[in-house]
Amino acid sequence: MVRSALAGVMLALAVIALTGCGGSPSLTFDQLPPGDPASGAALFARQVNGTPACNTCHTLDGSSHAGPSLQRIGQRAGTAVNGLSAGDYILQSIVQPAAVLTSGFGNLMYGQYRERWTGQQLADVLSFLLTQ
Numbered sequence: 001m002v003r004s005a006l007a008g009v010m011l012a013l014a015v016i017a018l019t020g021c022g023g024s025p026s027l028t029f030d031q032l033p034p035g036d037p038a039s040g041a042a043l044f045a046r047q048v049n050g051t052p053a054c055n056t057c058h059t060l061d062g063s064s065h066a067g068p069s070l071q072r073i074g075q076r077a078g079t080a081v082n083g084l085s086a087g088d089y090i091l092q093s094i095v096q097p098a099a100v101l102t103s104g105f106g107n108l109m110y111g112q113y114r115e116r117w118t119g120q121q122l123a124d125v126l127s128f129l130l131t132q
């Protein structure tokens with residue numbers, strides 16, 4: 001009895017360790033549906049499900065606001081972090097913004113996009129940014 005309870009606790013701890021304390025398991029580009037860049041362009045510029053619009057903090061013209069400009073992000077994303085494809089780097093930047101901080105910027109990005117956007121919406125904004 002005691003032994004099986006202990007086994008249950010060990011299993012629960014292993015699950016927590018695997019999924020990362022309370023956080024969701026990481027999401028990868030290939031888990032998303034195909035994105036629509038035109039829809040992504042619109043999503044970039046509006047509030048969705050109570051989240052701040054991306055363009056509150058990001059421009060696409062080279063000027064920095066609270067966040068770095070995303071001008072040419074589609075071209076530089078593939079070399080930003082060793083081992084991460086352009087799609088996975090941009091996706092990680094949106095769903096786990098604190099994982100890698102763009103140099104010169106603090107951890108100011110809103111952190112609930114993964115919880116509040118659908119997979120389709122994430123795929124759409126991602127496909128839009130890949131065209132930049």
Ligand code: HEC
Binds near residue numbers: 094125
């Ligand atoms: C409250 C301001 C804020 C909002 C809103 C915001 N971001 Fe950010 N973002 C930042 C900051 C600050 C950074 C730099 C620090 C970091 O890497 O987290 C950043 C970094 C990024 C990067 C990495 C940029 C690079 O040059 O490598 C991407 C991509 C990005 N954001 C996309 C988005 C998208 C898409 C949205 C909307 C879904 C969004 N951000 C909403 C502030 C914001």
